[in-house]
Amino acid sequence: MALVLNEDQQMLKDSAKNFCQQSSPLSVLRKLRDTNDEIGFDRQVWLQMLSLGWAGIAVPEAYGGFNFGYSGLGVVLEESGRTLTSSPLIPSVLIGATAINEIGSESQKLELLPKIIAGELLLALALDEQATHAPSNITTTATKTDKTYLIQGKKTFVLDGHVADKLIVVTRTAGGTDKESGITLFLVDSDSPGLEIKRTSMVDNRNSAQVHFDDVKVPSEAMLGEEGNGFIALDRVLDIARIGIAAEMLGSIQEVFDRIIDYLKQREQFGVLIGSFQGLQHRAATMYSEIELCKSIVRATLAALDNPDLDRIEIAELASIAKAKLSEVYFLVSNEGVQMHGGIGMTDEFDIGFFIKRARVAQQFLGDATFHRDRYATLKKF
């Protein structure tokens, strides 16, 4: 398993770092928040990301991508995590394009992937229905009527739901509520009649929405994958997304930690730098150790996604390891970020608060640490 970046990956990481620091610093997110921006991300920044080719990094060349793998997309996500960049990179690229590429038919891939890469199509995944992540617990129904399906139900925590052109909707076409069989995915135009999308204002200032489906009619060609067999394919897409999110979290965690260390080296109390206090030093050293483990996991799991020899279960175990561990460590480091900055850490003027807000959203998205430890134990058969 490659645990160290190769030269090309390191170059991409350096250029992504440059771009994010220059064009998309944290002040961009602050401004989006303060102006109550309608689309919730900076259109100019997104256009530049598109021109850098970021939307096609992990997409095969046959569909207009650069076939640079998830290790490539991962380093970009990591750097965007350092500046808390809000963009369609996660909902549309990491999740949307991956879903089309993994599950879509040849014609769907040929039609949709080039559009995503060009920025002509934004996607959003409509999956969760309750307050906690439970991907097989689907009650939204799709009922077959002749050549169309009627979708009825509601979804929550839909990232970019209010700006997406199409939603990837996880529905139940058969089976009981919490069954993995009977799940079917559809691509639904966001302007379909009967579809109501309400933006929700989230603590991390990123886009999310609640979506209601009231007999939304979709043609059978809009089905993504096979009827009733959607879960296994979906779960793999979710695993890729979980690993990508872990990469983003790694960037944010490192940024908070760097800011903590800088502060410990400049803040004076009792006539000395507070970084000389053992009570703070040991906590910093403990965080450092945990972050080193996180780096290894993120490198290893991204590399695993690019390794065709690994099977679905191996990827699932790695994804749960990554999401569980990164969630724990982001929790720790974001809390320490506020605490170790003292009073100033509590002020809105200071940036550290943005990280603790993003941390909780990222922790919960696609399963928190408890969810993934439970899943890991189940995969390991205990």
Added chain:
Amino acid sequence: MQALDDFRSSTRVWLEENCPQSMRTAMVQEEIVWGGRQPHYENPESKVWLDRLAEKGWTCPAWPQEYGGGGLNKEQTIILNEELRRINARPGLTSFGISMLGPVLLEYGNHEQKLEHLPKIVRGEIRWCQGYSEPGSGSDLASLKTKAELQGDHYVINGSKVWTSYADKADWIFCLVRTDFDVPKHAGISFILFDMASEGITTKPIQLISGASPFCETFFDDVKVPASNLVGRLNDGWTIAKRLLQHERTMISSFGLASGQSDRGGTTSTVASLEGAAMHYRGDKDKLSDPVLRDEIAQFKIDSAAFMLTSQRSIEESKQGQGPNATSSMLKNYGCELNKRRYEILMKALGSQSLGWEGEGFNAEELLVTREWLRSKANSIEGGTSEVQLNVIAKRVLGLPDILSMNKTNQ
């Protein structure tokens, strides 16, 4: 690439022909080979395996051939280790000479010292012990007081050491001594080697809370040591001492690695894995019935996997010929804490069957768990306490200011 592929296939063939069958099973405590003047081979095939490895220098594959090592480069060493793991091969030799003294002799010793000592380490002919801690010098190691006085062509050593692992079984000692009392404490220490059979040395085992006695007290009473046995420059021993500690930490951190695959080094017993043990003692079939313990075990296994990946990454990142760096403190600390966690979880998994001390009512494995649980408590004390490792990370890795240096009392 082709050359490495060839190396892999020839290594695989050689191992197939030369590694005895019983050496391809999980190591058991009694069969560990420590070497020395009076070597002990519980399993005769251990000797065969050691001799064959030593002949190729593969007990120390990366050391130069000139000093008996295998002369392999980093890539070849990684391949050899992968191939050894592939057949589950036991280490041919376990020794402080390999893991601690050898690497610093290669870095700081003179040619004659290397020529005299390294080949014997490779072949397991001399067993070494470590003279570091003293009764008054634990975490504050540099305050050590064992004295070496130059008298003509030799030093006369007086003082005592404590926590000397296997001093009663070792042939030679690498020892920190004070050669100057009139300078700041770090500047008056030297690193010296001597024969434990020298006149004036006595050892006394220390019984631990686990009942085992791997450690000794060691007393030096006018021990005469040739001046040529001093390694590096006079009074510059602290540099060597710290370097050796990095190697020691890397060695100790590997205790945590055993938790990677099976949780107790690959045995097939009921306590081979934490979850297996927990389910066995609860009579569970498909799912561990205690949800809290299940979560704790999952968390442990996730941390273990992450730790193993980190150890691998640190090897990948280290450059050719470059030994461990300050991250060795992180690995030592995390590995030891993991190992302690493993035994605490194992105690919970076994319930009251983990509480026996000896005799009837408990099987041998259960009794071993009790003892190993107690022994594991030393992991975060030996080789520098966890608190000392955190200090090292804070100072050397994170560059945080050192309040102790203001008081001139730091280690």
